[in-house]
Amino acid sequence: MEMKITKLQRTFKEGLNNFYRNGWLSFATVSILAISLYIISSTAIISVASSIALKNIQDKIDVRVYFNPDVEDNKIQEIKNKLAEYQEIKAINFVSKDRALEQFKIDNAENPKIKTALDQFDENPLLSSLVINAKSPDQYDIIVSAISGSSFAGEVSSIDYKQNKDAINRLITIIKIVEQVGLTLGIVFIFIGVLITFNAIRLTMYAHKQEFEIMRLVGASNIYIRMPFIFEGIFYGVSSAVSVILALFITSKFLAPVTQGSISGGDVMDFYLGHFFVIFGLLLVSGIALGTISAAIAIRRYLKI
Amino acid sequence: MLKFENVSKIYPGDFVALEDINLKIEQGEFVSIVGHSGAGKSTLLKLLYAEERPTSGIVSFNERSLDSINRKHLPFYRRNVGTVFQDFKLLPQKTAYENVAYALEVAGEPDEEIAQRVPEILDIVGMSNKMGKYPRQLSGGEQQRVCMARALVHHPLLIIADEPTGNLDPISTWEIIQLLLKINSLGTTILLATHNKVIVDKLSRRVVEIEDGKVIRDNEKGKYSSVRVGAQSLQ
Numbered sequence: 001m002e003m004k005i006t007k008l009q010r011t012f013k014e015g016l017n018n019f020y021r022n023g024w025l026s027f028a029t030v031s032i033l034a035i036s037l038y039i040i041s042s043t044a045i046i047s048v049a050s051s052i053a054l055k056n057i058q059d060k061i062d063v064r065v066y067f068n069p070d071v072e073d074n075k076i077q078e079i080k081n082k083l084a085e086y087q088e089i090k091a092i093n094f095v096s097k098d099r100a101l102e103q104f105k106i107d108n109a110e111n112p113k114i115k116t117a118l119d120q121f122d123e124n125p126l127l128s129s130l131v132i133n134a135k136s137p138d139q140y141d142i143i144v145s146a147i148s149g150s151s152f153a154g155e156v157s158s159i160d161y162k163q164n165k166d167a168i169n170r171l172i173t174i175i176k177i178v179e180q181v182g183l184t185l186g187i188v189f190i191f192i193g194v195l196i197t198f199n200a201i202r203l204t205m206y207a208h209k210q211e212f213e214i215m216r217l218v219g220a221s222n223i224y225i226r227m228p229f230i231f232e233g234i235f236y237g238v239s240s241a242v243s244v245i246l247a248l249f250i251t252s253k254f255l256a257p258v259t260q261g262s263i264s265g266g267d268v269m270d271f272y273l274g275h276f277f278v279i280f281g282l283l284l285v286s287g288i289a290l291g292t293i294s295a296a297i298a299i300r301r302y303l304k305i
Numbered sequence: 306m307l308k309f310e311n312v313s314k315i316y317p318g319d320f321v322a323l324e325d326i327n328l329k330i331e332q333g334e335f336v337s338i339v340g341h342s343g344a345g346k347s348t349l350l351k352l353l354y355a356e357e358r359p360t361s362g363i364v365s366f367n368e369r370s371l372d373s374i375n376r377k378h379l380p381f382y383r384r385n386v387g388t389v390f391q392d393f394k395l396l397p398q399k400t401a402y403e404n405v406a407y408a409l410e411v412a413g414e415p416d417e418e419i420a421q422r423v424p425e426i427l428d429i430v431g432m433s434n435k436m437g438k439y440p441r442q443l444s445g446g447e448q449q450r451v452c453m454a455r456a457l458v459h460h461p462l463l464i465i466a467d468e469p470t471g472n473l474d475p476i477s478t479w480e481i482i483q484l485l486l487k488i489n490s491l492g493t494t495i496l497l498a499t500h501n502k503v504i505v506d507k508l509s510r511r512v513v514e515i516e517d518g519k520v521i522r523d524n525e526k527g528k529y530s531s532v533r534v535g536a537q538s539l540q
Binding site: 003006007010017018021022210211213214215216217218219220221224 | 354356377380381383384388394395396397398407408410411412413415416455459
């Protein structure tokens with residue numbers, strides 16, 4: 001047991017020595033690994049951030065159903081309860097005409113003309129309404145046609161869906177494109193990244209090829225020969241993860257002004273800082289996995305005897 | 306101590322490197338193996354440090370067939386055998402000290418022991434003043450002495466030297482041979498494959514000559530070429 005720990009320490013030191021004594025080769029390998037990880041992670045961040053941004057917009061979309069002025073509040077409440085049973089509907093809120101007026105006054109407090117215009121009315125000119133959020137934007141069509149065809153269609157004064165329809169449809173298209181492009185690019189870049197990294201590490205191992213023979217001759221076991229290179233793979237992974245997290249920081253800082261307010265009310269930098277540990281953790285795990293697995297596979301062929 | 310019984314080695318493509326070799330070497334002997342390039346000297350030595358396995362026949366070390374050692378235990382066997390080569394085979398990223406220490410590290414020797422034995426052995430081969438140098442900073446003779454130190458550090462029972470002086474000038478060559486003799490005088494068996502006629506003649510020890518994969522001569526206190534003196538002197 002003690003001997004195993006000694007050997008583990010020695011192979012670790014060995015790996016560390018390999019790493020910095022082969023400075024140039026290590027630098028090249030880490031750069032390639034880092035570039036792959038950078039491309040993969042920025043693709044991932046772009047698609048996650050843009051889908052968050054789109055979800056935010058999506059939450060702001062709603063459909064308002066206005067009722068005729070003679071429809072009683074409790075009748076509307078009844079309709080609301082009935083609609084709430086539809087599974088396509090995520091949320092449904094009742095806005096009474098009094099609340100609508102209050103909100104309208106607040107919204108236009110700065111505008112004295114509207115205030116005077118409102119004062120002309122003896123009665124509240126606004127209508128009571130139900131505000132409906134669908135689970136997904138492509139369900140508004142069904143919801144609207146369901147309401148238009150329902151038993152209470154006669155009480156409905158208007159539905160402000162037609163005006164929003166184009167915007168909603170455009171959003172649906174954008175979401176689908178972003179998801180598909182993000183996924184495709186992600187897969188392509190991951191594939192390229194793995195391939196490049198694997199080959200770079202294989203070349204590094206090739207440079208050590210003659211050493212394996214020497215190590216065997218002086219009585220090193222295969223595990224003892226292999227361990228330093230596994231550690232070297234870990235160092236590649238850690239160094240490239242650290243470089244990529246720095247590179248992403250710089251990129252986010254650079255892009256922050258452009259993306260102001262687009263992601264959950266913040267910018268790309270807020271997203272980066274908010275998810276720092278998740279991003280860094282994933283980078284570390286994938287960097288180390290890529291580095292060690294490539295090293296292990298690459299070294300196998302040189303340890304046949 | 307070493308025994309070859311009807312050993313043949315045939316490489317893929319029906320290339321016969323060794324054919325029906327029978328040879329016995331006792332503990333403490335100093336044996337020179339001579340023969341043309343490609344005669345099979347290196348193959349014979351490779352069988353001994355288990356880099357290659359015989360196609361047929363048995364190679365045994367202290368009564369134990371090398372074939373019966375499983376792969377996992379080969380490193381342990383190799384620690385009983387020191388090897389020295391024409392191209393030195395030092396690890397380029399390690400200093401002279403680290404190259405020698407490596408042979409002990411792989412065996413799991415404790416640090417204190419390594420720190421004590423490595424300078425000792427480097428002193429024996431006369432390299433104690435260049436322990437911190439990398440192989441590229443050393444001359445051929447110096448590199449070969451580091452190799453000797455590495456081969457010796459385990460106190461092996463057998464040293465296999467494959468053309469150890471092939472890349473060295475006459476003075477370094479002689480220094481290496483002196484070292485081998487010194488090691489031999491302490492009881493270690495030496496197997497020396499060489500082309501160097503002067504050395505073999507001067508040593509006046511056992512000579513085994515190999516030609517076309519067969520042992521054609523085995524003389525106690527032999528010369529480089531006793532059979533074909535005339536042919537040699539014409540060169």
